Amino acid sequence: MNDELYRENILDHYKKPHHRGKMARASCSGHAINPFCGDDITFYLKMKGKKGAEKVDAALFEGHACAICTASASMLTDEVKGKGTEKARAIGKERVLELLGVSPGPTRLKCALLPLKAFKLALYSHLGKRMDGKEETELAEASE
């Protein structure tokens, strides 16, 4: 039943998403598209602190997305706030599913991971780095 996927916490974040909107002076942004359905999420980050010891000061997201994707994006904005770049980088698929509290099927997994991909793209564009192979494979589930 839906009660498994559309749990209270997911519905709460879907109906009242945290940190939704466009960031005027973002340090960086990342945009990810789910080619399966055309959904798209843009993640904006404001970074603070000295180079080498930066932290995520604020995160916003916007885009077209379903309940699972919207909830995932909303939870992720909470999750990354205040984290240093290394800790933020370490957030992976497992953590996102833990936050959602569900294990969606293969189709909806793409919905759940799309915000993570947008977030990582934003962070890496700021760091001027590329994803490693393992991470790319994991996030490829969000877009293949």
Add this chain to the structure above:
Amino acid sequence: MAFDIEKIRADFPILARRVNGKPLAYLDNAATTQKPRAVLDAMQEYYEQSNANAHRGGNALAEEATEIYENARKKVARFIGASPTEIVFTRNATEALNFAARFCAEQMGAKRILLTEMEHHSNIVNWQLAAKGKSKIEYVKMRSASAICKEDVVGLSADSVFSFTHASNVLGTVNDAALLCRLAQKTGAFSVVDGAQSVPHMKVNVHGMGCDFFAFSAHKMLGPTGVGVLYIRNELADTLTPMFGGGGAIESVALSSTSFARAPHKFEPGTQDVAGAVGLTAAIDYLENVGVSAIEKHVAALHGTCIDGLKEVGGVSVYGNGRKTGIVSFNVGKLHAHDVAQFASDDGVMLRAGHHCCQPLMKSLRVSATARASFYLYNTEEEVGRLLASVKRAKKVLS
């Protein structure tokens, strides 16, 4: 023959299964249809009794396989009002449309390619690839979710090709293909028609339509996956050089050159999917036995119930008019189509949600996705009722 829904349903083994603990209500027929036992049996029987390499070898079994394959071609030809020599078997409608695009751009001098915003990606990407930046691609704009208006078809000339869908896989809307082909013909332009969504639902006559190419897939009309058809008008087929070469498509081969067989064989190199063609034959037999117009009537009734029911739910937008094709594309208020389809799926009701491989059309409709129910001969009023119940539940939980 009377339209006996219970009897029809009993012919489709998959309809007996359950999904998520609920009886399967398969409402994704515009994506692919289920297969009746007659189709499965015919293919099995071919492999068990007649399998050999058609058009090869002088043995009795190969002759039998050849006859079966060519009879399939004849049946397909009769079904769409063509001559057997005009029927080329492909892997699917997409492959057929890719062939048509390349023939037009590479061999028929099509410098201008006119498409419509209603097209499936399979009738857009093929042209972009074939054009190679040398031919110009233009689009007939959509005014609304209605059929293509002839007034909007402009700019055709002798160096153009007009390619359009007979029926939209999103809107269900049916275009007046004969009228549109005549427009092309008048200017000397070629016409290519995507019939993937029309052939399963209505009587099609390609000669009456006057198209140069026509494409469709077996799997959307009770047949197997892996078989499609490209109709190429006879006079044209003779002038075209095959894009792929190999055995069976030749008259004679020397070390430096080849003389090709006549159409359609020159377009079918290599061992063909005879079992697939047999499956398509059985599918046509099945559809004709039930009656194409009886199916049309049944599907229109389900479509009507669905539209009325969605109106009652309230706040539902329906896109297009799929009365003839049994397609209902819709959105429920601000709910995302994915979520609606997920609720339905959990109730055992299979819908499609997303852009339906029609991103330009979605853009013109100003939506990112729609949910789509598509009906066929084995669907029931009860299944429509279950769909509506799922939609109501999604609305209640998510709003």
